[in-house]
Amino acid sequence: MRVVDLTAMVMGPYCTQIMADMGADVIKVEPPDGDDTRYISVGPARGMSGVFVNVNRGKRAITVDLRSESGRSALRALVEQADVFIHSMRSKAINRLGFGYPEVAAINPRIVYTNCYGYGRRGPNRDLPAYDDTIQAACGLPFVQEQLTGEANYVGTILADKVAGLTALYATMMALFHRERTGEGQEVEVGMFETMASFMLVEHANGAMFDPPLGPAVYPRTVAPNRRPYRTSDGYIAALIYNDKHWAAFVEAVRPAWASGCYATLEGRAREIDTVYALLAETIAQRTTREWLELFRQLEIPASPLSSPAELFDDPHLNAAGFFEAVATPHGLVRFPGVPTWFSRTPGRVAGPAPELGAHTAEVLDELGVGVEADAAE
Numbered sequence: 001m002r003v004v005d006l007t008a009m010v011m012g013p014y015c016t017q018i019m020a021d022m023g024a025d026v027i028k029v030e031p032p033d034g035d036d037t038r039y040i041s042v043g044p045a046r047g048m049s050g051v052f053v054n055v056n057r058g059k060r061a062i063t064v065d066l067r068s069e070s071g072r073s074a075l076r077a078l079v080e081q082a083d084v085f086i087h088s089m090r091s092k093a094i095n096r097l098g099f100g101y102p103e104v105a106a107i108n109p110r111i112v113y114t115n116c117y118g119y120g121r122r123g124p125n126r127d128l129p130a131y132d133d134t135i136q137a138a139c140g141l142p143f144v145q146e147q148l149t150g151e152a153n154y155v156g157t158i159l160a161d162k163v164a165g166l167t168a169l170y171a172t173m174m175a176l177f178h179r180e181r182t183g184e185g186q187e188v189e190v191g192m193f194e195t196m197a198s199f200m201l202v203e204h205a206n207g208a209m210f211d212p213p214l215g216p217a218v219y220p221r222t223v224a225p226n227r228r229p230y231r232t233s234d235g236y237i238a239a240l241i242y243n244d245k246h247w248a249a250f251v252e253a254v255r256p257a258w259a260s261g262c263y264a265t266l267e268g269r270a271r272e273i274d275t276v277y278a279l280l281a282e283t284i285a286q287r288t289t290r291e292w293l294e295l296f297r298q299l300e301i302p303a304s305p306l307s308s309p310a311e312l313f314d315d316p317h318l319n320a321a322g323f324f325e326a327v328a329t330p331h332g333l334v335r336f337p338g339v340p341t342w343f344s345r346t347p348g349r350v351a352g353p354a355p356e357l358g359a360h361t362a363e364v365l366d367e368l369g370v371g372v373e374a375d376a377a378e
Contacts, residue, residue: 001176003027004078005059006087006099008035010132010158011192012116013055014165015172016086020058021339021348027078027364028061034357044331047357057327057336058351062365063358066097075099077368079107084172088116090127101187110185112175116168120191130192135160139196140204147223163199164192221270226277229306230284237289239296239303241280242269249299255283329353 001024005016013028013035020026028035037055038047065071079085085104087094094100094115101113115121118130133154136142141159142152168190175188203222207215221227229236241250244266251258258279262268269276284292289305296303312318313335325338327350339348365371 001025001083002081003084003086004029004075004082006085006089006094007116008088009037010051010055010161011165012086012088012168013037013052014162015114015116015168016059017055017057018166018169018339018348019084019172020351022346023348023351024084026059027360028056028059028355029075029078030061030063030357032063032065032358034063038357044329045356048331048354053334053354054336056354058353059355060360060364061355061358062361064361066099072098074365074368074370076107077370078364079104079111081368082108082111083176084112084114086114086116086168086172090117090129091115091121092127105185105187108185110179110183112172112179112185112188114168114172114175114188114190116164117189117191119193120189125193132158132160132192135164135192135196138193139200141196141200144200144204144218144223147218148225148227160192160196164190164195167195221273224274224277226274226281228277230281232284232289232292233287235289236306237284237292237296237303238306239280239284239292239301241301242266246299246301250301253295253299325350327353330356 001019003016003019003024003026005012005026005028007013007016008030016024016026016028034047035052035056037052038049041049041051043049043053062074064074066075079099085099087099089097091100101115104111104113117126118135119125119128136154136159139160141155145155146152168188171188171190175186179185201209201217203219204217206217206219207213208217229238241247247263247266247269248259258264262272263276263279293303293305307315313324318324323338323340325336327334327336330353334353336350338350341348
């Protein structure tokens with residue numbers, strides 16, 4: 001499968017990175033100065049930031065100046081042989097270049113054409129620029145954080161980009177499945193805002209989704225001020241002692257007096273969830289993290305110690321599972337987070353290092369029978 005990838009930053013590249021992991025020939029098409037993500041964090045060489053390297057591994061990269069006719073001609077040649085065309089430009093920009101869906105489908109009717117937008121085209125925000133921060137704000141994440149901490153904050157990861165990237169992946173795959181059954185290509189649109197609104201409202205629609213409303217648009221358990229990792233006598237632990245099975249096991253082993261009364265049922269605990277969290281916090285503070293982990297595992301109560309991102313590289317479970325893949329690159333060995341899924345017949349793998357800017361321009365254009373002209377690539 002060949003993918004023509006005109007995306008930048010994280011949403012689209014994360015989508016196509018997974019395609020590359022699963023065996024697709026992903027051709028990343030960049031302007032002469034490259035994807036901005038090349039320059040946003042540390043890396044072993046200029047233009048090879050850690051973020052860029054991670055979401056563009058295993059791809060081939062070409063530089064094409066789409067403002068020139070020869071550059072557009074090269075892209076049209078790519079489209080002729082592609083299964084997927086995916087971009088993250090605003091609608092006006094991609095249409096101005098002559099690569100909207102009607103033009104691309106005229107070249108290759110079987111192609112799946114995926115638009116990665118900040119806001120979908122059917123609403124008044126369709127032409128607004130968008131990044132992860134602004135979409136987090138628009139979908140209510142800082143509001144939820146404010147309920148927890150008293151201050152509006154972003155989540156400490158580029159959540160909107162990554163969730164939207166995964167959504168773009170499954171949407172593109174469903175369109176490809178349809179094509180395999182019918183022979184028909186089609187256009188797909190994925191808006192970050194629509195994606196994150198759907199994501200947030202899974203639980204936070206709550207009572208507001210009914211007519212008339214039965215309660216506020218917020219899920220009380222996840223915004224309870226006392227919902228946080230528990231302090232132990234020597235650190236922290238995360239544990240969810242919530243459903244009736246886990247509660248009964250905990251109460252029998254630790255607090256028999258809680259076996260009756262208003263906290264004896266899930267419904268009763270849900271009504272008083274913040275108080276329940278506070279009571280648990282007082283109890284868990286009395287033993288060490290190791291003592292609680294041993295007990296929770298004995299009782300089969302979900303629990304975990306806290307880890308930093310750096311500690312994940314030494315995690316015994318991930319390493320036993322072969323999660324990390326070491327790949328030789330021109331700048332030394334890179335230990336990539338690997339493919340998180342497992343397949344019995346068609347396993348994925350990190351297909352190779354991330355490409356230097358324009359590393360495969362001559363190779364790809366030669367495959368297409370297109371000459372490398374100065375105004376196409378520079």
